[in-house]
Each structure stands twice: as C-alpha cells, then as structure tokens.
Amino acid sequence: xxxxxxxxxxxxxxxxxxxxxxxxxxxxxxxxxxxxxxxxxxxxxxxxxxxxxxxxxxxxxxxxxxxxxxxxxxxxxxxxxxxxxxxxxxxxxxxxxxxxxxxxxxxxxx
Amino acid sequence: xxxxxxxxxxxxxxxxxxxxxxxxxxxxxxxxxxxxxxxxxxxxxxxxxxxxxxxxxxxxxxxxxxxxxxxxxxxxxxxxxxxxxxxxxxxxxxxxxxxxxxxxxxxxxxxxxxxxxx
Numbered sequence: 546x547x548x549x550x551x552x553x554x555x556x557x558x559x560x561x562x563x564x565x566x567x568x569x570x571x572x573x574x575x576x577x578x579x580x581x582x583x584x585x586x587x588x589x590x591x592x593x594x595x596x597x598x599x600x601x602x603x604x605x606x607x608x609x610x611x612x613x614x615x616x617x618x619x620x621x622x623x624x625x626x627x628x629x630x631x632x633x634x635x636x637x638x639x640x641x642x643x644x645x646x647x648x649x650x651x652x653x654x655x
Numbered sequence: 656x657x658x659x660x661x662x663x664x665x666x667x668x669x670x671x672x673x674x675x676x677x678x679x680x681x682x683x684x685x686x687x688x689x690x691x692x693x694x695x696x697x698x699x700x701x702x703x704x705x706x707x708x709x710x711x712x713x714x715x716x717x718x719x720x721x722x723x724x725x726x727x728x729x730x731x732x733x734x735x736x737x738x739x740x741x742x743x744x745x746x747x748x749x750x751x752x753x754x755x756x757x758x759x760x761x762x763x764x765x766x767x768x769x770x771x772x773x
Contacts, residue, residue: 578761578762580764585746585767585769586766586767587748587764587765587766587767588699588748588764589764590761590762590763590764593761632698632699641687641704641752641762642689642701642704643689643701643750643762644701645698645699645700646698647697647698648698
C-alpha cells in the first residue's frame with residue numbers, strides 16, 4: 546500500500562524560514578511533488594524531486610531522500626501570502642498517478 | 656504555458672439531475688488527464704485516470720456508471736456526474752500531463768469546479 550504523512554498544521558512568522566516534512570511509503574516510487582493550495586482554489590505546482598538531493602527555486606526548496614522515504618519543503622523569507630495548504634504527493638510507476646498527503650495548513654503571522 | 660481550464664467554476668443543481676464538467680488543456684496536448692474530488696478540509700482523492708481515445712481507469716470505490724468520463728481529444732476531457740445527490744457535493748478538480756514546455760512529468764491542475772447538489 547501507500548502512505549504519506551505530513552503535519553496537519555504549522556505556524557510561522559513573516560520573514561522567517563519554515564520546513565514542512567513529508568514521509569512516505571510506496572511501491573514503485575517515481576517522483577515526489579509539492580503543491581500549494583489556497584482555500585477554494587486548485588493546487589499550483591511548486592517542485593518536483595525524483596533523485597536524492599535539494600532542488601532550489603527562488604524562495605522555495607525541496608529535498609528528497611529516497612532511502613529514508615523523506616522529503617521536505619523549505620520556504621524562506623515567508624510572506625503573508627504564503628499562508629496556504631501545502632500538499633506532498635508521490636507518484637508511482639503505475640500510470641503516473643499521484644497520491645496526495647492530507648496537506649499541511651501553514652499560517653504566516655505578522 | 657501549461658494552463659488547464661475547467662468549466663463551469665461553480666454549479667448548483669437539483670438532486671437527480673446530471674452535471675457535466677469540462678477540463679481543457681489550453682496550450683499543450685494532454686495525453687493523460689486525471690479527475691480528483693476534494694471534500695472540505697481534506698486532501699485530493701483521485702477518482703479516475705483518463706487517456707485520450709481510451710476508457711478511463713477508475714479508482715477503487717468510484718462508480719464508473721455514476722461518474723462518466725470522456726477524453727475525446729488531446730485537449731478535452733469531461734466528467735459527468737449522473738443522477739447527482741447531495742453527498743456528491745464537492746470540489747472537483749482535473750489535472751493534465753503532456754508536452755508542456757518540454758516537461759512531461761508534472762500534473763497541471765485546473766481551477767476546480769464547486770458542485771452543490773440541493
């Protein structure tokens with residue numbers, strides 16, 4: 546089976562750095578995605594990791610360790626608009642399906 | 656690039672009626688489209704995977720006769736909720752993968768359709 550775990554909620558301060566962790570168990574791993582979703586809107590793509598290591602894209606970075614079944618999303622220089630749900634999703638090698646975690650609701654405070 | 660649209664964005668219907676939701680890839684050819692459902696405060700649950708020109712593959716527990724999916728072209732997939740009931744009220748989101756800026760790995764999501772069944 547497949548299982549993805551991430552914290553339900555996190556709170557951080559504007560201008561700070563926050564790390565959102567995701568652990569997963571899956572057969573046939575074929576990539577891990579992070580999406581941002583604001584309430585009532587569709588998810589928007591943030592990052593993709595298929596090999597171990599860190600992928601950096603502006604204020605957002607994502608890390609993957611396949612041997613540990615672990616990823617994190619790092620958000621720097623937090624802004625109020627970063628308050629959203631962050632979804633970790635794992636793709637398997639069966640038709641490219643994405644299995645989503647329950648999402649981490651991030652609240653950025655002034 | 657990689658824009659996916661959905662129509663309508665919001666629909667309210669009476670119980671027992673059918674509702675059709677369209678999902679279009681605007682600037683790329685979508686070889687595969689996915690349909691998700693999301694209930695409040697929950698994550699996305701995959702309903703079915705649709706490849707152009709072939710029958711959709713439904714996830715366990717999703718009734719294929721109730722949720723009809725058609726993927727007639729490389730830019731359009733439709734989801735029809737037949738004989739809708741209040742428990743079908745949800746946020747329905749499609750996504751697409753294909754040749755989008757050279758990236759065939761990423762699913763790009765449409766803006767979602769909020770269905771309310773009275």
